[in-house]
Amino acid sequence: MKKVLVFVTILTLVASFGLFAAAQAEAKSQSNEVTLYYSHSADWTDPLIKEFQDRTGIKVNLVGAPTGELVARIRAEKDNPLGDLLWGGGSDSYQVIIDLLEPYEHAHMNQVLAETRDPGNRWHGTSIDPMVIVYNPKLVSEKDAPKGWGDLLNPIFKGRIAHADPVRSGSAFMALVIQLFTMGGDNEKGWKYMSDFVDNLERKVVGSSTLGFKGPADGEYLVGIAYEEGALRYAHSGANLKVVYPVEGSSKVPSPIAIIKNGKNTENAKKFVDFILSADVQSKLGDVHRRAVRTDIQLPAYMTPNEKLGDFYWDTVWIGENKDRLLNKWKDLIIGK
Amino acid sequence: MNDQSAWTRIVNRIGFWGIVIITIFALAILFLLYPLFGMIARSFQGSEDRIFSLAAYKDFFRLPYYYRTLKHSFAVSSLTTLFAVLLGVPFGFIVARYNIPGKKILNAMVVISLLSPPFIGAYSWIVLLGRNGFITNLLRLINIEIPTIYGFRGLLLVFTLKLFPFVYMYVQGALQSFDNSLEEAAENLGVSGVKKLLTVTFPLILPTITAGAVIVFMTSMADLGTPLLIGEGYKVLPVLVYEEYMGELGGDAVMASAMSVIIIICTLSVLLLQRFTIGRRSYSMSGLNPPPIKKLKTGPFIILTTLSYLIAIIALSPQITTLVTSFIKTQGPIFVPAFSVKSYTDVWYKLSANITRTFLYSTIAMVFMIIIGIFTSYVIVRRKSNLTAVLDFILMSPYVIPGSVIGIILIMAFNKPPFMLAGTASILIISYTIRKIPYIIRSSTGILYQLDLSSEEASINLGVPPLKTFFKITAVLMLPGVISGGILSWISTINELSSTMILYSGRTGTISVAIYTEIIKDGYGTAAALASILTLATVLSLFLFNRLTKGKGSVI
Secondary structure (H helix, E strand, O other): OHHHHHHHHHHHHHHHHHHHHHHHHHHOOOOOEEEEEEOOOHHHHHHHHHHHHHHHOOEEEEEEOOHHHHHHHHHHOOOOOOOOEEEOOOHHHHHOOHHHEEOOOOOOHHHEOHHHEOOOOOEEEEEEOOEEEEEOOOOOOOOOOOOOHHHHHOHHHOOOEEOEOOOOOHHHHHHHHHHHHHOOOOOHHHHHHHHHHHHHOOOOOEOOOOHHHHHHHOOOOOEEEEEHHHHHHHHHOOOOOEEEOOOOOOOOOEEEEEEEOOOOOHHHHHHHHHHHOOHHHHOOHHHHOOEOOEOOOOOOOOOOOHHHHOOOOOOHHHHHHHHHHHHHHHHHHHHOO | OHHHHHHHHHHHHHHHHHHHHHHHHHHHHHHHHHHHHHHHHHHOOOOOOOOOOOHHHHHHHHOHHHHHHHHHHHHHHHHHHHHHHHHHHHHHHHHHHEOOOOHHHHHHHHHHHHHOOHHHHHHHHHHHHOOOOHHHHHHHHOOOOOOOOOOHHHHHHHHHHHHHHHHHHHHHHHHHOOOHHHHHHHHHOOOOHHHHHHHHHHHHHHHHHHHHHHHHHHHHHHOOHHHHHHHOOOOOHHHHHHHHHHOOOOOOHHHHHHHHHHHHHHHHHHHHHHHHOHHHHOOOOOOOOOOOOEOOOHHHHHHHHHHHHHHHHHHHHHHHHHHHHOOEEEEOOEEEEEEOOHHHHHHHHHHHHHHHHHHHHHHHHHHHHHHHHHHHHHHHHHOOOHHHHHHHHHHHHHHHOOHHHHHHHHHHHOEEOOEEOOOOHHHHHHHHHHHHHHHHHHHHHHHHHHOOHHHHHHHHHOOOOHHHHHHHHHHHHHHHHHHHHHHHHHHHHHOOOOOHHHHOOOOOOOHHHHHHHHHHOOOHHHHHHHHHHHHHHHHHHHHHHHHHHOOOOOOO
C-alpha cells in the first residue's frame, strides 16, 4: 500500500508541477518584454511596434480588443495586473480607471499640446481623434448628404446608419457625447435627440467601430459615424466614401496611452511611451491620417486644421465621471427599457 | 507512530481506487462544480444585495434586446441542423453505398474541414464573399451585387458547411455497420427502390442521424467566434453573453450568468429530447453482413462523383482559401495580386510565441486528459457503484456547456485569492481539460468495455496483485486507444477559441486568439498565415492518429 501512496503522491505532484511550471514559465524573463493592450488597427501600429522591438530589443506582447473590453480587463485584473500599457480609445476611458494608472513624466512633456495632457500625468495623448460623419456618394445624392448630427434623424437613413455600440467601442462613445452636447446638452433636449437617433438606428448597432466607415463604403449602409483616421484612410484609398465634419461641431478628443499601475514591466512601458511621443514617431502620424500632438510638427495640408473641429471642449474628468450614467442611459434607449 | 498507523489503516480501508475516486471527485468539485454553481447562484442575485431574485430572468424574457438573441440563436441553429442533414445524409449515403472513387481522400477532406475551428470558416467566407471579397469584387466587375453574407445568411452558410460533416460521418458509420439481411428481407417481401430506403434503411439509421443532428445543433448554438465575426447586427445569445461580460461598465455579471444558464438549459433540453425519443430506438447491428457496394452506370457515376467532390471541396474551401491568401501580398486590409511570404515573416516577429504556447498548453492538457481518462474510465467501468455513476454524470456535464461559458465561470471563480489563476497558462489548461473530458471519458470507457476481461483475470489468477495487473495489463492495453482519443482532443484544443478568448492574457495568447485579433484589426494576411499553420498541425496530427489506430479510428 505504501507504494500506492507514493505513486498517488508522485502523480499529484507531477500534475501540479505541470501547472505551476507553466505558470512560472510566464513569470520568467520579464525584463525584456512588455504587454500592450491596444484597440488601434494593426496596419499603422504594427510597423511602429516592430520598430520599437528592433530598436530596444523589448518583446511586445499584444492583446488587441475594443477599448471597452480592455478597460473591463484592466478593472477585472486590478489585484493582479497582467498588462503594462493601454493604448487607444478616448481619454474618458482612461478617466474611468484613473486610479489604476501609473503617473509618468515622459521625455517629451514640453513638446506636446496642453489639451492632450492629463494634469496628473496618468495618461498621455498620442493623437487627436475627432469623430466624423461619412456617407456613400453613390447611394446618397449631394442634396441628401448629411451636413451634421441633426441630419442623421432624416428618415431616408432609417436603419441604414452604421454606428458601433458605445458600450464596447471607445470611438462610438465619443460620438455619443459629442452628439449629446452639440445637439442640446445633457438635458431633456439632448436626450430627446439621442432617443430619436436611436429610433432612426432602428435600435441596431454594428459589431465594431471599423464598420462605421467600411459599412457605408461597401454600400451596405448609407451613412456612418466614424473616427477620422479610418474614414480618411478609406476615402483616400479610393473607396466610395465622403467625409463630413459635422456643422454642429466635432471635438478634439485626445487618444491616449497610459501605463497600468503595478504592471510587471513598468520600466519597459515607460520606454514605449517615450517612443510613441518622440518626434520620430509623431512625424509619421500624418502619413497614416492621424493628428500628431507635438507642437513642433505641422499637420499635413489635407487635414482640416484643429481649430475648425468645433468648440465643444472634451472635458475628460467630467465625461469620465459621468460615463457610467451616460452609457446606462444609452443602453436603456437601445434595450427599450 | 500511532498517527501513522491510523493513517495507514484508513488508506488500507479506502484502497488505491478509493483514493483515485476521491481525487477525481475533489478535482471535479473544485474546477467544475464550484465554478458552475457559483454562476447559477449569481444568476439569481438581486440588485440591492437581495439573496434571491428572478429579476435577470424576468428582464431577459421581457425585453426584446435580450430575448431577440434567443430567437436568433434558435433560428440559426434549427435551420443549420436542417441544412446539415439535407446535405450530410445523401452525401454520406452516396459515398457509403456506391462505387465513388477515392473514398479515403473524400473522407480525409471532410475530416480536415470538420476539425478546423468554425470561425476560420467565417473568416474565409468573408475573404471570398465579404464586402471586399474576391468573388464579390469579381462579380462587381460584371455589375452583379451579391447580397451581404453578414448576419443571418452568413451564419447559416458557415455553420452548415462547417457542421454537415458530423451528419456525414455518422451516416457513414451507421451504414457501414448496417446488416444487409434486413434490406434483403424487405426485397423478398417485394419492397425495393426508394420505398425500401424510406421504410427500412432510413428508419434504422434515424437514431444515428438525429445524434449527428443534435451535435450540429449544440455546436452552432454554442459557438462564439463565428457570430462575432460574421453575425454583426444579427446578435445571437453567446455574443450577448460575451458583451455583457466584457462591457466597459464592468458588465452585468448577473445578467451574463442568467443568460449562460439559459443557453445551457437550451442545449441540455435538445440533447435530452433526442436521447429520450428517437435516440432510445437505437438498433445495434453487427456489421458482419454489410450491404454490397453498388456499381453505378456511367451517367450517374460521373454526376455523383463530381457532386461528391464538389461538396468536399466546398467544405474544405476555408482551408484552401487561407492557404492561398497566406501567400498573397497584403496592403493593410487589402490583398494585392502578388506572391509574398511577408505574412509568415510578420507572424514570426509578432506572434511566434503564440505558436509555441498553443502547442505547449495543448500538450500539457492532453497529458492530463490521458491520465484522467484512464483512471476515471476504469473506476466507472470496473468499479461500478452509485458513486462512480454520479462521477460519470458530473464529468459529462461540460458536454452541454458552451466554451465561452466555461471561460466565464472559470475566470469568475479563480480571479481572487486563494485561487489566483486569472491570466495564467494554468487556467487555460484547466479549461481545455474540462471542455474535452466528456469526449475522453466516452472514448476511454468505450475501449474498456471492449477490452476482454480474460487477460486481467489470467494475470490475477497467476498471482499478480490487482493493482499491478492494472498497471501492467489493463492500462497498457488501453493506452493506444486513449492516446488516439487524446490526439483528437489535442487537435480540437489547438483550435479552441471560445474559452481562450475570455481567459487569455498578453502572455498566454494562443494561435486562435491571434487569428481572431488579426481579423478584427484588418491583419488578414497574418491571420491567413496563422490559420494555415493550424491546418498543417491538424493534418500532421491526423496522420499520426491514423497510424496509431491503423486507419480504423473514428474522429467523432
